[in-house]
Amino acid sequence: xxxxxxxxxxxxxxxxxxxxxxxxxxxxxxxxxxxxxxxxxxxxxxxxxxxxxxxxxxxxxxxxxxxxxxxxxxxxxxxxxxxxxxxxxxxxxxxxxxxxxxxxxxxxxxxxxxxxxxxxxxxxxxxxxxxxxxxxxxxxxxxxxxxxxxxxxxxxxxxxxxxxxxxxxxxxxxxxxxxxxxxxxxxxxxxxxxxxxxxxxxxxxxxxxxxxxxxxxxxxxxxxxxxxxxxxxxxxxxxxxxxxxxxxxxxxxxx
Ligand code: NAP
Numbered sequence: 602x603x604x605x606x607x608x609x610x611x612x613x614x615x616x617x618x619x620x621x622x623x624x625x626x627x628x629x630x631x632x633x634x635x636x637x638x639x640x641x642x643x644x645x646x647x648x649x650x651x652x653x654x655x656x657x658x659x660x661x662x663x664x665x666x667x668x669x670x671x672x673x674x675x676x677x678x679x680x681x682x683x684x685x686x687x688x689x690x691x692x693x694x695x696x697x698x699x700x701x702x703x704x705x706x707x708x709x710x711x712x713x714x715x716x717x718x719x720x721x722x723x724x725x726x727x728x729x730x731x732x733x734x735x736x737x738x739x740x741x742x743x744x745x746x747x748x749x750x751x752x753x754x755x756x757x758x759x760x761x762x763x764x765x766x767x768x769x770x771x772x773x774x775x776x777x778x779x780x781x782x783x784x785x786x787x788x789x790x791x792x793x794x795x796x797x798x799x800x801x802x803x804x805x806x807x808x809x810x811x812x813x814x815x816x817x818x819x820x821x822x823x824x825x826x827x828x829x830x831x832x833x834x835x836x837x838x839x840x841x842x843x844x845x846x847x848x849x850x851x852x853x854x855x856x
Contacts, residue, residue: 606837610635613686614834615679617669617726618696620647622795623745623823625654627693630827631834632660636691639682643668643696669696669722679729688737691834692730694723694767695745699797701756712759719763724770727785731778740783743833744771746845748791748852768845775843784842786833791849793821817850 609631616628620642632638632655640655642648645666655662663686667678682689697719700711723744734740750768753761767787774785792811794802801807802820812818829846832838847853 607831607835608635609691609831609835612636612690612834613639613688614691614693615639615641615665615682615689615730616693616695617641617722618643619693620644620651622797623790623793623826624693624695625651626823627695627826627830628662629655629658629660630824630830631691631693632662634831634835636834637661637686638663639686639689640664641669641678641696642666669726670717672725675722675725676729679726683733688733689730690734690739691741691743692727693743693745693830693834694726696722697745697797699757699760703756704758707759715759716763719760720766720770723767727774731774731783734783735778735781738782740778740781741834741838742774742778742783742785743830744768744774744785744787746771746787746789748789748847748849750787750789750845751847752853771845772843779842784833784838786838786841786843787845788826788829788833789845789847789849790826791815791821791847791852793823793826795823814855815850815852816855819850821848821850 614631614636616624618624619628619640628638628640640651648664648666652662652664665678665682667674700715746768747764749761750764771787
């Protein structure tokens with residue numbers, strides 16, 4: 602297989618929620634594969650810092666700050682990115698939050714916040730970006746799903762509902778946009794050490810449970826998601842559509 606299949610030179614990628622965490626690592630990985638990367642975050646100062654870090658590695662990185670839950674801001678941010686960089690070839694819907702409450706006490710506002718960011722925002726951002734992809738008859742959309750797109754644990758019902766919905770939204774995007782040569786797929790990370798999961802990896806009981814439960818017997822490193830992202834962003838995945846690829850150390854294979 603030619604290395605060129607994974608080449609992203611000349612491509613422009615937008616990664617939402619990428620000032621830090623998994624999104625930041627994916628942005629760096631796509632940039633190292635040759636893409637011009639546009640980082641997005643709700644926090645402009647954090648965004649500038651993230652862009653600066655990638656530029657200090659001589660990567661072609663830029664920033665567009667907007668809140669993925671505000672339709673007008675999304676549409677303006679995408680229009681701004683397209684006017685500055687010509688087009689968006691690759692979209693990674695990564696911004697996400699987690700809220701933990703017993704289901705019977707889950708507050709309305711917290712439930713809605715999770716649904717807004719983790720499920721509705723990928724639709725709103727994709728709707729804005731896909732118009733250009735349809736016109737160009739080419740595009741790649743990668744939705745960052747989760748292990749919780751298919752299994753769950755107590756207290757994370759809103760996240761599970763949103764990420765389960767996102768896995769099926771991924772299929773809907775694939776089915777509606779495949780005819781325009783747009784491939785939409787998901788990545789379902791298992792447990793990776795980021796700020797989102799800090800409470801869990803600092804909890805010795807959870808850490809021991811996880812390392813006993815995952816066949817790989819360890820947490821994932823966000824860098825271990827890069828290969829899957831480059832594959833799904835590149836020509837190598839031109840006939841892969843509507844899939845969620847789980848990257849989880851074998852957890853789903855194990856009872
Ligand atoms: P993280 O460290 O909390 O990073 C999330 C990023 O999204 C932050 O930079 C955050 O910005 C940004 N963000 C939040 N709300 C936003 C909004 N409304 N508009 C724009 N940006 C926003 O989380 P992560 O662990 O890297 O997770 C990234 C994605 O992977 C999420 O979709 C998550 O559900 C998924 N995932 C993570 C894991 C894991 O083990 N970590 C596992 C499965 C799936 P601020 O900090 O400025 O708010």
